[in-house]
Amino acid sequence: MKLSRREWLSLAAGWGAARRLKGDPAAPPLFEEVPPAESGIAWVHDNARSKEHYLPEALGPGCAFLDYDNDGWMDIYLVNSGPCDFFHPSKALRNALYRNNRDGTFTDVTEKAGVGGGTFGMGVAVGDYDNDGWPDIFVTSYGNCILYRNNRDGTFTDVTRKAGLETPGWTTSAVWFDYDNDGRLDLFVCSFVDYGGSAHRNCGANQLGRNYYCIPRFFKPTASFLYHNNGDGTFREVREGTDIARSLGKGLGVVATDVNNDGLMDLFVANDTVQNFLFVNRGPDKAPGSRGRWRFEEMALPAEVAFSAAGQPRSGMGVDAADVFGSGYQDLFVANVDQEMFSLYRNQKNETFRDVAHANEVAQATRLLSGWGLKFFDYDNDGWLDLMLANGHPDDMIESYSPTVKYREPLLLFHQENGRLRNVSAEAGPAFSRPYPARGLAVGDFNNDGLLDVVIGVNGGPPVLLRNRTGAENHWLGLKLEGVNANRDAIGARIRWSAGGVVRSRMKNAGGSYLSSHDPREVLGIGSAAKIDWVEISWPRPSARVQRIENPPMDRYIGVKEG
């Protein structure tokens, strides 16, 4: 048998990944850090750290993969701090947009694109809110948010005020999703705490005689925001009268998903020091006098995702949702602060969940860690979802109080094997032994090799770009979905595919992680199978069409337009 060069390379790469997972130290890493000198990403996050220790300093930054110029290559957006009432930087600070040069390098196009921000930025949510086929950028902040509409020519326009999305206060993660299935992306924005007006709060001197970051329990909780897309470039705030307005939280992470498979997108919100929220979308409120209001029922406690198993609120930060174990229902994940352990909630198919973090090595691995950005994705295209986590303690002085908890913490990587997650961080390469004060984490395939890469926002440092080196022994198909009647980004679509006699499915959720936004394409791994027999896409309402593609081409990205 003669192998083609591509086949030989694939086999060689696959052999390397297998060796790495078997603990061979000479094997190539699963993920390899791409240094700034190689990537061209010279931007560095300024955390604005002061001796007063104002809490917003500790929480950023977010990051995103997006294809802002629609050239088929993932670009990168990075959020920075900036001037605000307690921070007056001596030099100009800005967010950064890096255009993908299609050769593994990036070029800073921020100035030309006009997306530099100017607020004390926190996170980013990318979505095509005007259904024009071009991704728009929403930036959350301590201070007003910003909506950048894509001008389709490499530039953006700040349309925040016109859109009605100024959103005061302190916002963190945000997510674009179509809650009312009208084919237009609406927006949910997590509100963190009431940080006060001019009277900024800190927690005074600690045992070291220095100010320290307040634990958020000292601040008042707030209600998050829900904006309805009016379809004319404007939004209407619609939380009033809903459980979203009634539920005062300290939101840091959000994912939009459908936990009960009713075709309506729900929201899972991670709150810091208060209970998490699960806003289950019940459709139009039929109560008298509701005047078209939508009904979200907050049911985290009945669903058993509100508190720890010991009945206590935790410091929820990062979240994600995915059908991790192939049950057909969406499971949930939340990362917390050290000593609290992270939770992997398995969907019981009846709007309740059970924490299975321990059985999946997650609880044990995370007891001493504080988790922020995280994402379920199939990094080796074996058909099963894996998990990556970005960690770091929020308090830069933690090591003075605790002999075991560190400010900079390692990344974690879990590989799914036989229906369980296994912690493979120790085998994943040097990037997983280096500690970072990591925050946001976004997943995207920046080199279009079908292997999902990762970018991580680092508090007060340069971002970490991780190139996926797991090899190409598993075949894959990348889908870029384009809704027509459904929302253009196809948020809420369900994808089923059959390969090698195995049928798998995935839902196109939105959000997840922390302050970050991901590659909108879906990569379908098929493990050892040679090809995909068929792919079926159930488009979200108002379309509700089911579209089937027989024998799609393999190992490449294809666009699928709703039809």
Place this chain on the structure above:
Amino acid sequence: MLAPRLLLLALLACGLAAWAQPDATEEILKQAIVLHQAGNIAGAIQAYEKYLARRPDSVLALSNLGAAYARVGRYQDAIVQYRHALKLQPGYPSAELNLALAYYKTGQTETAAGMLEKVHRAAPEELQPVLLLADCRLGMGQNKKVIELLTPFAERRPDDLAIAYLLGTALVRDDQPARGQVLVDRILRHGDSAETWLLLGTAKLNAGDFPAALADLAKAVDLNSNLPDVYSYYGQALLRTGDPAGATAAYRKALAANPYDFTANLQLAVLLTEDEKIAEALACLGRAQQVRPNDLAVRYQLAAIALHDGKLDAARRDLESIVKEAPRYTEAHVALATVYYRLRRKDDGDRERAIVQKLNAAAQVKQQQGVNVK
């Protein structure tokens, strides 16, 4: 806690002169006592048992056999002998104290305390039952009772370090650090001791200064790792400074020294439950419950495990009882709401959930008040 130091074998002092006309049977008893005094406990036990087979109503032999059993850790057997002796001769000297000690050693602290109260009332100036009673009360978390009991003794015996230590511990645990400090200073005058560092560490632990508490308690461990409670508090400091593995090891050491250390049992059970080592957690909670049968935290942990195991009716019963006694126990309300929802009793679940929200909102307001405004 101080039991080893207080273990009394006073009954052995009962003279051999009591035997006016020694016969072969009495020779067995005499031999048993000689063996006992010589430290040959196994031989003594054998001899006492042989003697009691012939003279089953010998209070002296029963009491001594109880003491021998206690000496080798057979406390349950000791209890049987002591109780038999006391049934035959109520108020028999030392038997009550030794029985109390055996109860204490088997975690029946409440029963032990009851007996010690009786002994103390009979001989109010006897120090040993007082110290043991104080130790029981500390184990039961009855700090105010300890203060009440020991304060007059401390005034009369200002140089007694055992009193100073126990009273100081009670004061520190009762959040009276200033009064406790006076006693700490008194102990400090006698030099660097494990007891001092334990007291100081405990005070800092209570004050929330966990790193400093850890440093003090580490010194206490270094100076005397056999000091009662030292590993229990060291474990707490390790846990509070983010070292659950270290805390687990410390709690295990605490329990090796005293299987009925309430705090070590409870805290270790919590850690074990988090690690889903439920059987071992239940064993710890069982021992903790022996010491403090009605402790709410122990009962809550047991109910939470019942919920975890899907024993919903048992969990509901226990949680309903807990929240009735402690209506502000938020975690218990959370668990009870969960139980009701799982039992499909939505209205009850909603009611509990509303209580949770109210309690958490009140806690939030309280927490907000704890911050400086710059």
